[in-house]
Amino acid sequence: MTVMEQRGAYRPTPPPAWQPRTDPAPLLPDAEPYRVLGTDAAQKADPGLLRRLYAELVRGRRYNTQATALTKQGRLAVYPSSTGQEACEVAAAFALEERDWLFPSYRDTLAAVARGLDPVSALTLLRGDWHTGYDPREARIAPLSTPLATQLPHAVGLAHAARLKGDDVVALAMVGDGGTSEGDFHEALNFAAVWQAPVVFLVQNNGFAISVPLAKQTAAPSLAHKAVGYGMPGRLVDGNDAAAMHEVLSEAVARARAGGGPTLVEAVTYRMEAHTNADDATRYRPDAEVTAWRDHDPILLLERELTERGLLDDDLKRQAGDDAEAMAADLRGRMNQDPQLDPMDLFTHVYAEQTSQLREQAAQLRAELEVASEEAEEEAR
Amino acid sequence: MTTVAAKPVTKPVTKPATMAQALGRALRDSMAEDPSVHVLGEDVGALGGVFRVTDGLTKEFGEERCTDTPLAEAGILGTAVGMAMYGLRPVVEMQFDAFAYPAFEQLISHVARMRNRTRGAMPMPITVRVPYGGGIGGVEHHSDSSEAYYMATPGLHVVTPATVADAYGLLRASIASDDPVVFLEPKRLYWSKADWNPAAPTAVEPIGRAVVRRTGRSATLITYGPSVPVCMEAAEAARAEGWDLEVVDLRSLVPFDDETVAASVRRTGRAVVVHESGGFGGPGGEIAARITERCFHHLEAPVLRVAGFDIPYPPPMLEKHHLPGVDRILDAVARLQWEAES
Numbered sequence A: 001m002t003v004m005e006q007r008g009a010y011r012p013t014p015p016p017a018w019q020p021r022t023d024p025a026p027l028l029p030d031a032e033p034y035r036v037l038g039t040d041a042a043q044k045a046d047p048g049l050l051r052r053l054y055a056e057l058v059r060g061r062r063y064n065t066q067a068t069a070l071t072k073q074g075r076l077a078v079y080p081s082s083t084g085q086e087a088c089e090v091a092a093a094f095a096l097e098e099r100d101w102l103f104p105s106y107r108d109t110l111a112a113v114a115r116g117l118d119p120v121s122a123l124t125l126l127r128g129d130w131h132t133g134y135d136p137r138e139a140r141i142a143p144l145s146t147p148l149a150t151q152l153p154h155a156v157g158l159a160h161a162a163r164l165k166g167d168d169v170v171a172l173a174m175v176g177d178g179g180t181s182e183g184d185f186h187e188a189l190n191f192a193a194v195w196q197a198p199v200v201f202l203v204q205n206n207g208f209a210i211s212v213p214l215a216k217q218t219a220a221p222s223l224a225h226k227a228v229g230y231g232m233p234g235r236l237v238d239g240n241d242a243a244a245m246h247e248v249l250s251e252a253v254a255r256a257r258a259g260g261g262p263t264l265v266e267a268v269t270y271r272m273e274a275h276t277n278a279d280d281a282t283r284y285r286p287d288a289e290v291t292a293w294r295d296h297d298p299i300l301l302l303e304r305e306l307t308e309r310g311l312l313d314d315d316l317k318r319q320a321g322d323d324a325e326a327m328a329a330d331l332r333g334r335m336n337q338d339p340q341l342d343p344m345d346l347f348t349h350v351y352a353e354q355t356s357q358l359r360e361q362a363a364q365l366r367a368e369l370e371v372a373s374e375e376a377e378e379e380a381r
Numbered sequence B: 001m002t003t004v005a006a007k008p009v010t011k012p013v014t015k016p017a018t019m020a021q022a023l024g025r026a027l028r029d030s031m032a033e034d035p036s037v038h039v040l041g042e043d044v045g046a047l048g049g050v051f052r053v054t055d056g057l058t059k060e061f062g063e064e065r066c067t068d069t070p071l072a073e074a075g076i077l078g079t080a081v082g083m084a085m086y087g088l089r090p091v092v093e094m095q096f097d098a099f100a101y102p103a104f105e106q107l108i109s110h111v112a113r114m115r116n117r118t119r120g121a122m123p124m125p126i127t128v129r130v131p132y133g134g135g136i137g138g139v140e141h142h143s144d145s146s147e148a149y150y151m152a153t154p155g156l157h158v159v160t161p162a163t164v165a166d167a168y169g170l171l172r173a174s175i176a177s178d179d180p181v182v183f184l185e186p187k188r189l190y191w192s193k194a195d196w197n198p199a200a201p202t203a204v205e206p207i208g209r210a211v212v213r214r215t216g217r218s219a220t221l222i223t224y225g226p227s228v229p230v231c232m233e234a235a236e237a238a239r240a241e242g243w244d245l246e247v248v249d250l251r252s253l254v255p256f257d258d259e260t261v262a263a264s265v266r267r268t269g270r271a272v273v274v275h276e277s278g279g280f281g282g283p284g285g286e287i288a289a290r291i292t293e294r295c296f297h298h299l300e301a302p303v304l305r306v307a308g309f310d311i312p313y314p315p316p317m318l319e320k321h322h323l324p325g326v327d328r329i330l331d332a333v334a335r336l337q338w339e340a341e342s
Helices: A040-044 A047-072 A086-094 A109-114 A119-127 A151-164 A183-195 A226-230 A242-257 A287-294 A298-308 A314-335 A343-347 A356-380 B019-033 B057-061 B073-085 B097-111 B147-151 B164-176 B227-241 B258-268 B283-298 B316-322 B326-335
Strands: A101-103 A171-176 A199-205 A234-238 A263-268 B015-018 B037-041 B066-068 B089-093 B127-132 B157-159 B181-186 B193-196 B211-214 B219-223 B245-249 B252-254 B271-278 B304-308
Touching: A040 A242, A047 A086, A047 A109, A047 A119, A047 A242, A047 A298, A047 A314, A086 A109, A086 A171, A086 A199, A086 A242, A086 A298, A101 A151, A109 A119, A119 A314, A151 A171, A151 A183, A151 A199, A151 B073, A183 A199, A183 A226, A183 B073, A183 B097, A199 A242, A226 A234, A226 A263, A234 A242, A242 A263, A242 A298, A343 A356, A356 B258, B015 B019, B019 B037, B019 B057, B019 B164, B019 B181, B037 B073, B057 B066, B073 B089, B073 B097, B097 B127, B127 B164, B147 B157, B147 B181, B147 B252, B147 B271, B147 B283, B157 B164, B164 B181, B164 B193, B211 B227, B211 B258, B219 B227, B219 B258, B219 B326, B227 B245, B227 B271, B227 B326, B245 B258, B258 B271, B258 B283, B271 B283, B271 B326, B283 B304, B304 B326
Parallel strands: A101 A171, A171 A199, A199 A263, A234 A263, B037 B066, B037 B089, B089 B127, B127 B181, B157 B181, B219 B245, B219 B271, B271 B304
Antiparallel strands: B015 B193, B157 B252, B211 B245
16 A cells, blocks of 8 residues: 555654744844934943044044045045945944954955054055055954955954964954845855854945945845844944944944854945945936935034033044044155055065076066166166 | 994885875874864865765864864855964865865965965965866766866965875975965875875975976876876886886976976977866966977977867766876877978
């Protein structure tokens, strides 16, 4: 008798008991982006911290305008501005301890500068004299990553390695909304959650991946919701609210440091400038949209809060403005000098030890340079 | 001054070992010697790898040193980059040649360039183990020879052993290297055996030196990895035709040992490059060009290539027609009796 024939008597064996691996409820983000400024929560915020954030935002805005100006003067090959996103950049830097690591994308030079990196070193990639202008180990800042989301698994690996060595180091990795579509984003989140690595993923949702709006990027309720599928908490934050950003990122860093595993933070913000100077943003977004975000400017929000609480005195305003101008003048002065380049450096750092193939090519270039310098001398005579 | 008589050497107790065992031993010895060496990949733990190369490592060193990862090659190599940034020496396994393709971006955009990008501040001492090549009856995506892609990427070393001793010696050197190494394991030779003294396996072989496996006067066969034993067999068979063939095993494709190759071809005046991967845009074209540039006046005939066909790797029931065998090599050798067309 076949199974079909004895169907009447057949009782299916129940499958082995199934249980969800984790309760999804505590991982889900809030329905609305979390805000502090202009709410009751702001009363709890440390006035000293708010004032420091304000000064750094002002400096950050000046940095963005100065770097953009250097692009127009041809001193930078390109500059992806983070104007309007300064609260995310500054909060990312402020949330970390000195021993922690920052993994920035190409738009996050400001986070590196807010962390203390020399502004000129942070711009070498964009000036074009070398790819990374600083020692990542010294700065504890990974090279600015141009490919999208590929630096996220690096952050996971570094945080994992630090934990294996017994160091309580946290890695904070930054990525844009477009980057969340890349495979490396998903692999990094998955590895981090499986390994419970001390990592914080900060997605700056600034509305556009060059020209493609978020609606064409994802069908998820929010980018923070993506966390749940990997088994980590997702937090949705107003990315223009520096106090909210600082609070949420600091919490996530503390949780990671205490062994609580990774967090995905989505900062809802807006890219006020074009993608880079090579982009024409008027082709894909209406002016009205940009104007609406101008009223929600991160500096403006913090200024209102500070003013309301009597924390924004003339001293702070003047000091912040002077610091920003001094930084800009120094940056301008040093960026207007031509960098000293040695073409032979092309062969110096390909391998620990040059291959015979590279030695031959280095000799060829050296000969070419000698001929060129002799010709230049000849001409000068 | 008196000469001290050499101490009588106790004959080492040797027993046959496979290439897979030698590779496993190299991993084990490297891990025992250097606590920063970490093995990671899919199935490397409890299973010991699908070819058992990592057998016993998790038991001996713990899951933290030999780690079963989620199944994601870009993730495996990408996290290894971060681990190397923090001072570890990761050895990652790609399981099969074509499974490494998802990790190409990490390999090319980060692993190969990080030293250069950071002016030497951040070396990438990562070894990427890639079992490669055909001849084991594998289905699609299990038999590719991808060495040309790796060779074309500045910043990577590309190494491939052909003997049990080299498998040990070259893997030890690769793991010790401060630069990233793509370590291509000819899976067809995993079960090849050689006598081996487990107490003192063999020397660590420096990367970048080719070796003459067989000396000869009539022509040089230049080859590497899975094609080395085939060329040795062809050289034996060629004796019947009156050809005395030299066989050069490259062992390292990057850096390339121009010196050993050119010296051999200058002696013999004739050369055939033999490999499994496709000929068009393949390693043989580069090797032939290098030989021509260095040995033109010593050449009695054009440098010939015996390669796999320029097709996607064929299904297992047809692979014997694709892989360069003894007959195809001997045909090429016969064509070396070259006369200029008038």
